[in-house]
Amino acid sequence: MSDQSTQAPHTVARVPRNPAANEEAYLEVTDLQVQFPTADGLVRAVQGLSYSVPLRRTLAIVGESGSGKSVSSMAVMGLHDRKVARISGSIKVGGREIVNMSDKELEGYRGGDAAMIFQDPQSSLHPYFTIGDQITESYRAHNNVSKRKAKDRAIEMLGRVGIPNPRRRVDQYPHEFSGGMRQRAMIAMALVNDPKLLIADEPTTALDVTVQAQILDLISDLQRDFGSAVVFITHDLGVVAEIADDILVMYAGTAVEHGPVNKILGEPLHPYAWGLLESIPALTGEPQPLHPIPGSPPSLLAVPTGCPFHPRCEFKDRVPGDLCTTLKPDLIPRTADLGRTSRCHLKEPDQVFQTEILPRLP
């Protein structure tokens, strides 16, 4: 038991993310389309998505189920079965084109330069093999080293992600790990080859909030040490505010807003982003009634014409004519702010936000 001097909690400062820096993109996605032909028709999961992420920066992709956030990221990892998915456009990672890469090349790419962390560590770790086996397998697939050396590397990585007693833990099976520890083990496995691009698909959604906080810290620390580009997929805007530099809001397979995180969450310009902010209950102040977005997201089998958000948009009547229902707006700068874009026909969205939306926010 401890003495008086340790009577302070172990605290971690919340560091605001650094402002935009113009660096060369490591990951560059241009006009990405992903479609799945099905018996019911063509599912247009991703329609013309473009974004870029430089090294040492984190892009958060935000959206609801069926917005295309996971499908687009799986395309970046080259994980789609090309017999099932139709992919067009360009995905460049470190100058290499991923779309149309041969299966053999993809094997060298996945787990080497690019790695992915999944939401559910339970189903991403094989129950029959020890944690150590799974990490060494990934290491030896990309490096010509002895089993012994690979195991040393696995122990080093487990220690690096904060698993206590890694020498003993390396020979244990996934079921002997708690949920948070499994997520750490999966991060160790993803990072074993020093990937320059890390894609984290809802890595903390299945975790409790205190464990989530530990994992978010870990990902930030590791990114700083390894200098990787990170794509972080989530639906939790609080997590985005803490971990990301840039944010891309997706709706029905398209990007509707893109830019630095403090701008997009602080002064969003798209009615969908407004709706999201108005749907989140606050942790301080008198509870205000929520203003949810009416209706539900469209089926990707029949994406609405014009702006895909128009059936749920309360501002479409302010746009003259039937522009919203007939013409899909472009993703363009709407204000003098550099480096941010929005896809909406509404005039002076910054004014609308300041006068009508901001007072309603908790």
Place this chain on the structure above:
Amino acid sequence: MSTTTTPAKSGVRSVEGAPLLQLDGVKMHFKTKGDGFFARGTKWVQAVDGVDLTISPGETVGLVGESGCGKSTTARLITRLLEPTGGQIRYQGVDIAHMNERQLRPYRREIQLIFQDPYSSLNPRHTVGTIVGTALRTHDMVAKSGELKRVQELLEVVGLNPEHYNRYPHEFSGGQRQRIGIARALAARPKIIVADEPVSALDVSIQAQVMNLLENLRKELGIAFVFIAHDLGVVRHFCDRIAVMYLGRVVEEGPRDSLYEKPQHPYTQALLSAVPDIGVVRGVPPKNRIRLVGDVPSPVDPPSGCRFRTRCWKAQDICATDDPALIERAPAQRVACHFAEPPAESILAETA
């Protein structure tokens, strides 16, 4: 308290002046198979170990805590899907903890449950009309001739198209299915609804729709809620009073504002400070976060004394020997900690 009970027409007995629902030292210990011969080494998972909770008519009480803290087990005890291994569950003063199915029938009508997963809690082979109608029939709520009309009324109340009564669950979205589950719970005209993570599986925009619906029902129908969630923002939005659970016990309980602004238990403080805060981007100065080290201990072999002591920065020798009682430290705010005190500065970032 008077001992005479008055059976109402519904078959529900009640004691004059008793609270609507009162849990008193409720325990639920599950047996695990021992590995030894003749089940030697049988162990008990202490999922819920001595929970006290009182709910008044029309009140909303939130239960928060992390996985394995016993909040869902508590929900199943209140609705008597489980029989507790200890303690009392008094509904209007009458102990329902060990009643058999036949005795429970009238109480089941008054205490309803809404489930987390809108996909697995509705029978895929039944139409919405059958699902809601079964609840009406089970509890003899309406005559057969009026059943369809009542089903349609209920669908309308929860914001669904009443003409869709003959559709199947797969024809509805997640949010709409959760509404069907709510309509089913409302069919019995309950006095208490236990909602176990009712919005956790839904997308943010849909989550807000369902929360507004629950809020309206509570205001219009005066139903008391036991609202279980792990999202602290959602719980704060919906509940008057909140109980924080850790490893099978309530560690802190109090009115919403005092619990969020002046939490006194170290675990509550750590929990609140771990919530990612969107305010950072709106220029709210960032607060330091409390980091808990290690994992939640196993409920099979919980620590002696205070169960949180293994992860607590305030722990002293007394914490290992003396189990702290849940005592009132501020008006209506009860804390189970030897060193309970409000935080030096607010845990949550202030909105300017």
